[in-house]
Amino acid sequence: MEISGSSAIVVGGTGGLGEATVRRLHAAGAKVVVADVADDKGKALESELGVRYVRTDASDEASVNAAIAEAESLGPFRVSVDxxxxxxxxxxxxxxDGSPMELEAFTKTISSYLIWTFNVTRLAAAALARQEPLDEGTRGVIINTASIAAYEGQIGQLPYAAAKGGVVGMTLVAARDLSPLGIRVMGIAPGTINTPAYGKAADQLEAYWGPQVPHPKRMGRSTExxxxxxxxxxxxxLNxxxxxxxxxLRFPPK
Known part of the structure; x- marks a missing residue:
């Protein structure tokens, strides 16, 4: 499938991974919608690159559909990245102290990283199904973000590991569900990626995690x-x- 000439949404498109993805898809000729809640960053990307920014709450159906509709207005909608x-x-x-983990801490994390991902996935899939098929019946691709914590979560990471494990678990089933429609579903499980979100702590994190990565001995980059x-x-x-x-890298227990 060609990137050039397609339209795409990047949910979380103002973050480290998201911004790099927006830039990469835009450079390859896609019409990109930055779907996020960081208005200043989103509008800055819109001004710099000529992409579209749509304020988007990943938990809200109408909000996600508005971003998708914007992408559809720009060209054939083929790519959803979350x-x-x-x-x-x-x-x-x-x-x-012997107390159990607060249920609210677990449910909030599951909602954010799993349920919201499912929300974007289901709405993107419905929109992709409306597109005219390309060669071999291909209509588009959904790419979600998991984490290596899904496989070897560390002590204290139980909610996050469970949420990302859910994203991993959805991938094959979703691909099978959507295969008659020509829609692929893939996931990426990053390890330690050094993004601008870490701010002043970035150097310390690099010093800690870099030596633990077998090769190359550094944290990952958003561009990767x-x-x-x-x-x-x-x-x-790839499906x-x-x-x-x-x-x-394989996460140690702590």
Missing amino acids: CHGGPAGGGRLVGK YAALVAAIVENDY GDVIRLDGA
Whole structure:
């Protein structure tokens, strides 16, 4: 599938992974909608690149549909990328004082990283199904963001690991569900990616995580995530799987 001439939404498009993806797809000729809640960053990208910014709450059906409708107005809608962030509640299942983890901390994280991802997935899938098929019946691709925490979550990461594990679990089933419609579903499971969100802590995190990555001995880059998104879009035989992007890192228990 060609990126050029297609329209795309990037949910979380003002964040580190999202902005890099917006830039990569735009440079490849896609008409990109930045779907996020960071108005200043979104409007700055709109002004710089000529992309469209649509304020988008990933939990809200009408909000997500508005971003999709904007993408459809720009050209054939072919690509949905979801890399939105949110609260990552944590803590041990039983604290040092013997108290159980708060249920609210778990449900908030599950809502943000799993339920909202499902919301974007279902609405994007319905819109992609409306598009005219390309060769071999292809209509488009959905790319969601998991995490290597889905496979080896660390102590204190139970809610986040469960949410991202859910994203991994959805991928193959969604791909099978959507295969008659010519829609592919893929996931990316990043390891430690050094993004601008870390601010002043970025150097400290690099010093801690970099040496633990087998090769290359550094944290990942947002541009590497974006490059993988582009490769997935262009390779029609990538479907129903989650690709780790981690330099062979495996999280230790803590």
